[in-house]
Amino acid sequence: MTTLSRKTVLVTALLTTAAFPAAAEPVFNRIATFPVASNLPEGKDKLSATSAEIITATDDGMTLIYSDSPLGAIGFVDISDAKAPKAGGALMMDGEPTSVTSAAGKALVAVNTSESKAKPSGRLAIVDVATKKIESTCDLGGQPDSIALNKDKTLGAIAIENERDEEVNDGKIPQMPAGELAVFQVKNGTVDCSSIKHVTLTGLAGIAPEDPEPEFVSFNDQNEIALTLQENNEIVIIDAATATVKTHFSAGSVDLAGIDTKRDGALKFTGELKGTPREPDAVKWLDNNRLVVANEGDYQGGSRGFTIFDKTGKVLYESGASFERAVANIGHYPDKRSSAKGVEPEGLEVATIGGQKYIFLLAERASVVGVYRDTGAEPELVQILPSGVSPEGAVAVPSRNLLATANEADLGEDGGPRSHVMLYELAEGEAAYPQIVAAEKDSNPVGFAALSGLAAVPEKSGQLFAVSDSVLGMQPTIYTIDATRKPAVITETLTVKRDGQPAQKLDIEGVAVDEKGWFWLASEGNTEKLVPHALYHVNPKGEIKEEISLPKELAANEIRYGFEGVTIVGSGDDATLWMAVQREWKDDEKGFVKLVSYNPKSKEWGAVRYPLDKSEAGWIGLSEISAHGDSVYIIERDNLVGDAARLKKLYKVAISDLKPAKLGGELPVVKKIEAHDFLPELKTATNGYVLDKLEGFVFDASGKAYAVTDNDGVDDSSGETLFFQVNLVGTN
Structure with a gap:
């Protein structure tokens, strides 16, 4: 029998006290789970596919709103009692909602209405949260992905991805039309369609520069937008006020060691990958100079972790394989993804809760949330939280010490777990997970x-x-x-x-x-x-x-x-x-x-x-x-x-x-x-x-x-x- 060394036991002791805090410290614990199928409209088959993907909260922190692409709707969850969330119903959007945010009692929904990948189209819909009615729409001129607002909710941005067709030319880019960024003005949650400006992104990336593929947007307090071009492996910084590109840089690559690279029915963390493109999905600002990206990969890369850059492109911190290895320690490593992109960190949230700034990293294939304390230098892993199957989006409600995740996989047709929204609270006590x-x-x-x-x-x-x-x-x-x-x-x-x-x-x-x-x-x-x-x-x-x-x-x-x-x-x-x-x-x-x-x-x-x-x-x-x-x-x-x-x-x-x-x-x-x-x-x-x-x-x-x-x-x-x-x- 292989006996683990004394040093290893000490490592585990540190693991259980650092990554899984003691009772004296506030910890995050899951407090509620909401099955998205509870929001299916009357008359719908209860096994109809649903999917909570991107999630936001109203300004008062009492209602969650998520996009549901398979249903073609946005869903509402009443969290006035966070430990007992209630179904708030769904609103059909006459298209595929790709992302949602909220301001002043309104939900701003990016809706894909494309006829095909080659003929993309979409619109921005403004929904009154109280009445659950669409008040107005704006044509976007392309297929939208992520949407975000600035801090005072006067400016917004939408990544117009115009995504590639993976069935065409083996999914290789370029594939026209090119993606772009839409920037617009917001007042009391309403958008003046005439304020929409389109930011051209061609000619920036080193990979397929003629076909930018925008993925995720985020504002800092200086109204600068960080935008990921995932397949292009590029990050762009845009001035929202003038709708102009300020700078851009390659997301670069990572040399990975101590990882499992074979789908072989064995857990062996001894492999390596050289020069793996990061291909970031989500991006969030940590402050006005630093931004963090989740390196999911979607094309030719995916480096299994996360990276902190400054806005000139300098790498301030690279997680490498450390997150994935921590995930393996709690039994969440998916061996079937070893020859692909491992745990696939995809979603992010950054928020200050209880006086501490946290980075929440969502691993799509491991179905966990890594909770990191932002130290200003190397972030500290403090917890790994269990989530539903395939967490896609997250939103914090700092005023209530809450975090919510949207978990997109719905396996109900095969008798498996449904899509869920899950709620976590920071409070004194013991971490309930891992066990x-x-x-x-x-x-x-x-x-x-x-x-x-x-x-x-x-x-x-x-x-x-x-x-x-x-x-x-x-x-x-x-x-x-x-x-x-x-x-x-x-x-x-x-x-x-x-x-x-x-x-x-x-x-x-x-x-x-x-x-x-x-x-x-x-x-x-x-x-x-x-x-x-x-x-x-x-x-x-x-x-x-x-x-x-x-x-x-x-x-x-x-x-x-x-x-x-x-x-x-x-x-x-x-x-x-x-x-x-x-x-x-x-x-x-x-x-x-x-x-x-x-x-x-x-x-x-x-x-x-x-x-x-x-x-x-x-x-x-x-x-x-x-x-x-x-x-x-x-x-x-x-x-x-x-x-x-x-x-x-x-x-x-x-x-x-x-x-x-x-x-x-x-x-x-x-x-x-x-x-x-x-x-x-x-x-x-x-x-x-x-x-x-x-x-x-x-x-x-x-x-x-x-x-x-x-x-x-x-x-x-x-x-x-x-x-x-x-x-x-x-x-x-």
């Missing part, structure tokens, strides 16, 4: 993903084992967790090996420890991917010493949803493995699944039947089994998320009731007793949406109970991992 982190090894992140089963370390209170599932197909891992720390810390990792190499064709969903300290692993099969359903006996070095295939009575009736959890009942020659089968197999009566037994000494298989609860939607299945005292404890859950989730429970079955019958015959039905309902904890642990995959449960050596969720490797998931102690009555 588990991984210590570094040799100054490199270890990371983790998809924790799918738990087991107790024998005779060590608060020490647990966890396993990764098929997400890490080239790095199947057994983790050692120190649950006595807050957050819990992964202190050791053990790669499961076959013939000296990381074992392939595994989907580890359960782990148990036998009397000699060896591991039993339950692997869930998938015939289509040639992954067998099997049990594996693994020594303390991680070497597979025995593989036990299913007997023909089980193999003939298997489906993809197999073993989810393994535990040991009894000792010596009577020690028996019990595995929970997740869903009904071909020979099972609907509403019943098997608990399968295997005795390693006698090689005998058997099973009993377990009755599932009923569900009106989705499916019900098992995801863990753990023996303790005179019972086995079983997680039974639906596969639903968010407001749709109904069943996330722990049941217990008396060991005396586990009387396995021979396979292929009539199986006895066990009696189950509810031991715990997890839904309240899943709703309030971090005030996010309810996660579907509660996958691990165990009692430690002293009888304390713990549970963990599987984050699916941040694939169609927010990446959030909940790890928490479960208070059960009468189990010790």
